[in-house]
Amino acid sequence: MPDGPGLAASVAAAPASGVQPAIAVSGLAKRVADASGELTILHEVDFTVQKAETLAIVGASGSGKSTLLGLLAGLDTPSAGKVVLDGVDIYALDEDGRAALRKEKLGFVFQSFQLLPHLTALENVMLPLELRGANHARESAEMMLERVGLSSRLKHYPKYLSGGEQQRVALARAFVTEPPLLFADEPTGSLDAATGEAVIKLMFELNRQHGSTLVLVTHDQAMAARCSRTITIAAGRLV
Ligand SMILES: Nc1ncnc2c1ncn2[C@@H]1O[C@H](COP(=O)(O)OP(=O)(O)OP(=O)(O)O)[C@@H](O)[C@H]1O
Ligand SMILES: [Mg+2]
Numbered sequence: 001m002p003d004g005p006g007l008a009a010s011v012a013a014a015p016a017s018g019v020q021p022a023i024a025v026s027g028l029a030k031r032v033a034d035a036s037g038e039l040t041i042l043h044e045v046d047f048t049v050q051k052a053e054t055l056a057i058v059g060a061s062g063s064g065k066s067t068l069l070g071l072l073a074g075l076d077t078p079s080a081g082k083v084v085l086d087g088v089d090i091y092a093l094d095e096d097g098r099a100a101l102r103k104e105k106l107g108f109v110f111q112s113f114q115l116l117p118h119l120t121a122l123e124n125v126m127l128p129l130e131l132r133g134a135n136h137a138r139e140s141a142e143m144m145l146e147r148v149g150l151s152s153r154l155k156h157y158p159k160y161l162s163g164g165e166q167q168r169v170a171l172a173r174a175f176v177t178e179p180p181l182l183f184a185d186e187p188t189g190s191l192d193a194a195t196g197e198a199v200i201k202l203m204f205e206l207n208r209q210h211g212s213t214l215v216l217v218t219h220d221q222a223m224a225a226r227c228s229r230t231i232t233i234a235a236g237r238l239v
Contacts, residue, residue, distance in 0.1 A: 027080055028042065030078055030079050042071070045068070045237070050213075051180075056229070058219070072215060074093075074098040078091060085106075105181050109171050109185060115169055122138070168191070171202070180211070182214050184203070
């Protein structure tokens with residue numbers, strides 16, 4: 001059992017057994033309408049990720065990685081198939097149910113960061129803690145921003161942060177609740193080698209210390225190599 005009693009207690013919606021995988025994907029597909037009719041972005045994919053596993057998703061630009069990650073996190077709706085997170089079939093839930101599950105279990109780092117522009121760096125990181133009614137939101141957020149090297153940028157609004165700084169705020173926001181499931185889309189895409197290394201270290205620390213399951217989309221072979229498993233997507237299919 002990779003996850004401790006604290007974590008298990010916080011994952012209240014899951015059935016008691018604890019033996020189910022962190023993520024079970026079956027027949028998952030995404031099709032969208034386009035000018036020429038229908039475009040299949042993701043063909044039916046099936047895979048399973050065990051708790052505390054670290055999975056890299058790699059593939060060329062446009063192959064469907066971000067689409068897949070969004071579907072895994074309940075941020076999109078599939079055209080077919082299922083995503084079961086810790087025993088919960090997320091697309092059988094309504095939108096509110098999925099939002100509650102995301103709040104409880106999930107950290108997500110978007111490829112485009114998606115910081116809230118009217119909140120400072122510190123406020124962006126405090127938000128998920130405040131939504132959970134956590135005590136010491138400010139202290140925890142400050143500590144996490146320090147871990148990503150941004151102690152001197154707490155009061156900056158996103159538009160006054162560099163791309164790499166915004167990415168680190170997005171990472172801090174995803175990590176600060178120590179979620180059992182951590183999804184990150186190109187988490188080091190805007191970072192220099194040393195900062196990227198610090199962020200990778202932080203993600204794998206969360207994995208080790210809290211048994212967090214990590215799913216990382218990356219073009220970085222070195223990061224993929226550090227994951228316990230890699231899946232490759234080409235033109236919307238697993239290869
Ligand atoms: N809503 C949509 N409507 C039409 N096409 C879409 C939509 N969403 C994604 N696509 C297309 O699906 C393909 C896969 O997109 P996706 O963003 O998943 O790629 P990716 O593998 O993450 O690429 P990158 O490495 O460049 O981030 C792309 O060709 C994209 O243009
Ligand atoms: Mg992408």
